[in-house]
Structure formats: structure tokens, C-alpha cells
Amino acid sequence: MSEPEAVVERAVERLRPLYKAASLSWWDANVSATEENEQRRVAAELALSDALADADLFGDIATARANGAEPLVRRQLDLLHASLVPQQVPESLRHRIVELEASVESRFAQHRGEVSGRPVDDNEIKRILRESDDVAERREAWEASKTVGAAVADDVRELARLRNEAARSLGYRDWFALAVDTSEMDETRLFETLDECDRLTVDAFAGWKAATDARLAERFGCTVAELRPWHYEDPFFQEVPAAGGVDLTEVFAGKDVVALARATYDGLGVDTNAILDRSDLFPRDGKCQHAFCIDVDREGDVRVLANVADDRYWADTMLHELGHGAYDIGFDQGLPWLLRDCHLTVTEGIAILMGRLAQDAEWLREVVGLESADVERLEAGLRAAQAAELLVFTRWVLVMTNFERALYADPEADLNALWWELVSRYQLVTPPDGRDGPDWAAKIHVACAPVYYHTYLYGNLVASQLRATLDRVAGGLVGRREAGAFLGEQVFRPGQSLRWDRLIEAATGEPLTATHAARDIAVGLAS
Ligand SMILES: [Zn+2]
Numbered sequence: 001m002s003e004p005e006a007v008v009e010r011a012v013e014r015l016r017p018l019y020k021a022a023s024l025s026w027w028d029a030n031v032s033a034t035e036e037n038e039q040r041r042v043a044a045e046l047a048l049s050d051a052l053a054d055a056d057l058f059g060d061i062a063t064a065r066a067n068g069a070e071p072l073v074r075r076q077l078d079l080l081h082a083s084l085v086p087q088q089v090p091e092s093l094r095h096r097i098v099e100l101e102a103s104v105e106s107r108f109a110q111h112r113g114e115v116s117g118r119p120v121d122d123n124e125i126k127r128i129l130r131e132s133d134d135v136a137e138r139r140e141a142w143e144a145s146k147t148v149g150a151a152v153a154d155d156v157r158e159l160a161r162l163r164n165e166a167a168r169s170l171g172y173r174d175w176f177a178l179a180v181d182t183s184e185m186d187e188t189r190l191f192e193t194l195d196e197c198d199r200l201t202v203d204a205f206a207g208w209k210a211a212t213d214a215r216l217a218e219r220f221g222c223t224v225a226e227l228r229p230w231h232y233e234d235p236f237f238q239e240v241p242a243a244g245g246v247d248l249t250e251v252f253a254g255k256d257v258v259a260l261a262r263a264t265y266d267g268l269g270v271d272t273n274a275i276l277d278r279s280d281l282f283p284r285d286g287k288c289q290h291a292f293c294i295d296v297d298r299e300g301d302v303r304v305l306a307n308v309a310d311d312r313y314w315a316d317t318m319l320h321e322l323g324h325g326a327y328d329i330g331f332d333q334g335l336p337w338l339l340r341d342c343h344l345t346v347t348e349g350i351a352i353l354m355g356r357l358a359q360d361a362e363w364l365r366e367v368v369g370l371e372s373a374d375v376e377r378l379e380a381g382l383r384a385a386q387a388a389e390l391l392v393f394t395r396w397v398l399v400m401t402n403f404e405r406a407l408y409a410d411p412e413a414d415l416n417a418l419w420w421e422l423v424s425r426y427q428l429v430t431p432p433d434g435r436d437g438p439d440w441a442a443k444i445h446v447a448c449a450p451v452y453y454h455t456y457l458y459g460n461l462v463a464s465q466l467r468a469t470l471d472r473v474a475g476g477l478v479g480r481r482e483a484g485a486f487l488g489e490q491v492f493r494p495g496q497s498l499r500w501d502r503l504i505e506a507a508t509g510e511p512l513t514a515t516h517a518a519r520d521i522a523v524g525l526a527s
Contacts, residue, residue: 004069007060008076012337014057018048023296030288030305031280046098053087053094072497076338079496082182089166097162104152104159104447111151113144120144129233130242135220142230149442156438156447160411163450167408176408179451184343184499190454193514194401197457198426200518201394204525208391209428212241228432236443237427238396240388246359246381248312251370255310261318264357264367265326268477268484275302275325281318283307291317293324293351298340302328312358320355323347330492343500344455349462350491353477356463359386362478380527387524390460390517398426400453403440408451415440462504464516466491469508 001009022044029041051057061084065077087094112119115128115137128141163175172178180187213224216231233241258281265272278301280287291306304321308314327347331340357363361379364370399422406418419440420431440446445453466487470476474483490507498506505511 002069002073004064004067004073004077007064008073008080008336008338011057011061011080014051014054015048016337018044018051020297022048023294027294027296027303027305030292033286033288049087049094049098052084053089053091054084055088058084058088072336072339075497076336079338079341082184085170085182086166086178089169093162093166093169097159097166100155100159100162101448104155105444107152108148108444108448111148113141113147115140115144125235126233129230129235133220135222135230138230139228142235145235146437146439146442149438149440152447153438153441156441157411157415159447159450160407164408164411174408176405176451183455184501185454190401193458193461193512194398194454196514197394197461197517198398200514201391201521204521205391205395206428208388208525216241225430227430229429232429236396237423237429238393240385240392245385245388246378248359248378251364251368252311252315255315255368257308257310257315257318260315260367261322264319264354264363264478265322265484267367267479267481268487269481270326270330270484270488272322272325272329274300275304275322275329278302279304279306281306281308283309291321293321293328295328295341298328298331298337299333300329316355316358319357320351323351323354326350326354326487327492330488331495332493335495335497339495339497341496343496343503345458345462346491346500346503348455348459349466350487352459353463353466356386356467357478360478362476366478383524383527385524387521391521391525393460394457394517395426395428397453397457399423400443400445401457402426404446404451404453407440407446458512461512461514461517464520465504465508465510465512467520468516 022041025037025041025044029037058081061077061080065074065081068074069077112121113125114120115124120128120141122145125141125145129138132138132141160175167173167175167178170178172181177187180190210224213227216227217224220227220231229235229237233239258276262272262276275293281304283289287307288305289307291304293302293304295302302325304318304325306314306318306321308318324347327342327350331342333340357367359382361375361382364378364382365372365375399419402422403415403419406413407415416436416438420435423429424431467477470480470483470486473486474480477483491503494503501512
């Protein structure tokens with residue numbers, strides 16, 4: 001065994017059991033949120049984080065990389081290096097960051113804004129913004145959604161300073177540069193792609209928004225110029241107002257959403273039974289309310305947590321999570337442990353590609369069994385709704401990513417003003433008159449999932465690009481075993497043996513581009 005191989009083996013021996021323990025305790029804490037499970041989860045995560053912070057291990061990896069190794073070993077060393085770099089900061093600083101993050105996160109969980117003197121959670125705020133025709137009440141609900149920002153803003157700013165201190169001690173310009181670099185992205189390329197997304201969506205968004213604003217002005221009996229953030233349905237306007245979508249309530253009522261998802265993957269020749277058997281799929285007290293898929297051991301123990309109901313949202317979510325799962329069980333099991341993994345942009349791309357089927361005409365006909373006439377009636381609306389979602393989401397990511405770059409460039413800047421400048425520019429939303437509050441801090445990702453949002457946008461670009469390839473090589477996706485075989489061979493099997501951007505280029509014949517997503521938007525809006 002060569003010295004570089006020995007370094008990899010030592011690292012894996014150390015990390016593998018810690019990774020599995022952290023995965024299992026994460027699963028347990030989400031399935032049943034007891035005090036004991038929560039303590040075990042924190043302990044397991046700290047143990048993993050301490051191992052990743054080991055300076056001797058990091059030194060061995062750096063030396064082995066510098067001395068050169070054959071490609072698959074080099075690839076493993078690169079992945080190890082990227083996971084260990086962010087942890088190579090003085091322990092006191094690392095722990096301060098972890099503790100402050102945990103404190104901000106728990107304040108987000110506990111904080112409740114108030115409407116008419118009563119505390120309201122996020123669901124209630126969203127309900128008011130969806131249903132209420134009372135503009136004063138809407139405004140109160142929107143204001144309530146921002147109060148958490150004021151409660152945590154000083155600490156979020158402090159987190160940015162601490163993260164910058166950590167990044168600079170490692171030779172990076174700031175935390176933004178470190179985060180992008182250690183996730184195998186290139187900052188110049190990232191902003192070229194974001195600029196491309198901006199250019200390709202700016203006119204379509206302005207047109208769509210003008211039509212939406214006209215409808216909203218009519219609904220609320222005001223002029224378009226009088227519309228403010230609380231006239232939209234999502235507190236950040238990151239989602240399409242329901243009026244712009246298609247109502248599929250009747251279509252999914254009484255349907256077995258899990259069986260539909262299983263049948264969808266069966267149609268691709270992907271057997272998801274092993275995943276579903278280990279999964280926890282229905283609502284229960286004391287259980288996490290969201291959904292996720294986890295690969296516990298990279299040896300086939302893949303599970304989904306969900307809270308399935310018979311509606312479009314959960315159909316989309318089950319298809320989405322099983323997309324992550326199909327990827328995880330599809331790695332070439334002959335690959336080394338470190339390479340039986342995937343990059344976030346690609347696994348999100350697969351999951352988004354599959355989740356989109358819940359609004360796909362062919363899927364509704366072939367898998368759900370809807371009558372052709374009903375599907376035809378819905379088809380144009382479905383395409384338009386998907387296009388609007390992608391459009392609105394793209395503009396929102398432009399706000400988030402540009403804001404985060406500016407935040408880490410200068411945490412002392414006038415962030416309140418900068419936030420509204422970006423919201424006005426990219427989302428075309430008029431700020432409330434004289435607004436000067438830390439509305440940026442009300443978005444939990446800024447504090448707790450820093451420099452991550454662009455991953456969701458990349459996932460959408462990957463989904464559109466893969467879909468175009470599948471249409472070309474397999475004639476589509478739904479019920480096509482050739483499409484499943486293509487994804488299995490070209491995307492799943494290689495795992496992390498090659499970088500995500502090269503994987504996309506190899507699978508689709510071109511580097512990642514926004515043109516396929518832009519075409520999906522144009523086709524949808526034209527229908
Ligand atoms: Zn996902």
C-alpha cells in the first residue's frame with residue numbers, strides 16, 4: 001500500500017464509524033424528539049467535528065496531496081481535505097461559532113411574532129398571507145414574520161465576523177470564499193452563472209410580475225404602485241402566489257402518495273422497496289415535521305423521513321426524497337467508502353427532476369391514472385405554474401447569494417439598506433416606506449445554513465439540463481426504463497469518483513448551463 005493510500009485508510013477508519021453514529025443519532029432525534037435523543041445527537045456531531053478538526057490528520061492529508069497520488073486516491077484526498085479545511089481553526093473559535101449557531105437556531109424555533117396581540121407561528125403567518133383580504137391584518141402578519149430578525153440580528157452579524165476570522169486564519173479572503181471553495185465551486189463561475197440566470201429571467205420575470213401585480217391590485221382594491229411586500233403570499237416572495245398555480249387538491253385527494261412514488265420508480269426500473277421498508281413516512285407526535293432522506297452507512301441503509309398526506313406537496317416531496325434515495329442506493333458498491341457519496345447540487349438536481357413530476361401531465365395520466373381529457377385541460381396551467389415557480393425562485397436566489405457575498409465582504413455595512421436594494425432590484429418588490437430594520441436576519445439560512453442557497457438554484461439548473469438529455473436519449477422520463485438505466489449508469493454509479501461539474505458535463509455532453517432552465521420557463525409561460 002502506498003503512503004497516500006495508507007493516509008486515506010487511516011482517515012476512513014477514524015471517520016466512518018463517527019459518520020454512521022452521527023447519521024443514526026440524527027435519524028433517532030428526528031423520528032422521536034426526546035431530550036435523550038437530542039443529547040446523543042449533539043454528542044455524536046461533536047465527536048465527528050472533533051475528528052475533522054484533528055490537525056495531525058489534516059497535516060498527513062496535506063502532505064499526501066502535495067506528494068501526488070494515483071487519480072482515485074487523489075480524489076479521496078481532495079474530498080477529505082475539503083471536509084477538514086473549515087474545521088482547522090482554533091478550538092475556542094470553532095466552539096464559539098457552534099454555540100452561537102445553536103443559540104440562534106433555538107431562538108428561531110422558539111420565537112413567535114404577534115398578530116392582534118396573539119402569538120403566531122410560521123404556518124399561521126402563511127395562512128393569513130394566503131387567505132386574508134384585510135390588508136391591515138396582512139401587514140401585521142408580515143411585520144410579525146420579521147420580528148425574529150430584530151431578535152437575532154446582532155448575533156448573526158457576530159457570526160459573520162467569527163466565520164470571517166476563521167476563514168482568514170486559513171488564508172481565505174472571507175467566509176464566502178471559503179464556503180464556495182470547499183464545496184468544489186468556483187466563485188467567478190458561480191457569479192457568471194448567477195448573472196446568466198439574471199439576464200435570462202429579467203424580462204420574463206418583469207412580464208409575469210406585472211400580470212400578477214395587476215391581479216393582486218384588483219383583489220386588494222389598490223393601484224399596482226401601492227403594492228407592498230405583505231400583498232404577496234410568502235413573507236420573502238420566494239414562492240408563487242396560489243392564484244398563479246393549478247389546484248390539484250381533487251386530483252390527489254384519497255390517493256396513496258407512497259404507492260404513486262413507488263410506481264414511478266418501478267417504471268424507471270429502480271426498486272425503492274428497501275428504502276421504503278426502513279422509512280418513517282407518516283405524521284406522528286414528537287416527530288420532525290419536514291422531510292429528508294439519509295444514507296446512514298453508504299452500504300444500502302437509506303431511509304426517508306416524511307409526513308405524507310394525500311396532496312400535491314407530499315406527492316412532490318415523496319418523489320423528491322426517493323430521488324435522493326435512488327441516487328444513494330445506486331452508487332457502484334465497489335467504490336471506496338469516501339466515493340460512495342454525491343455532491344449536493346447533483347443529488348438536489350435528481351430530486352428536483354423527480355419532484356417536478358407531481359405537476360407533469362404525462363405522469364398524472366400514466367401513473368396517477370387521470371383521464372386524458374382532464375390532463376389536457378390542466379396541461380397548459382401546469383406548465384405555466386412550473387415556469388412561474390422556477391422564475392420566482394431564481395430571482396429570490398439572486399437576492400440571497402448577492403446579499404451573503406456582501407455580508408461577508410463587510411459585516412459592518414448598512415445591511416438593512418442593502419437588503420431592500422437587492423429585493424427591489426431582483427424581485428421588483430417595493431420596500432415599505434421608510435423601512436430600516438434587519439429584515440435580512442429573519443431568513444434562517446443566513447444564520448444557520450450560510451452560503452448554501454445557490455445550491456438549490458444549481459439543483460434546478462441540473463434538473464432542467466438532465467431532463468433535456470433524457471428527452472433526447474430516452475424519449476422522456478415517466479415509465480421509461482432507458483431513462484432509469486441512463487441515470488443509473490451516467491449519474492448514480494460514479495458517486496464522487498469525479499467532480500460534480502465534470503459528472504454533469506460527461507452525462508449531458510455540455511457544462512452546466514442556465515439555458516435549459518430558461519427554455520423550460522419560456523415554454524411554460526408561452527403555454
Ligand atoms: Zn432535497
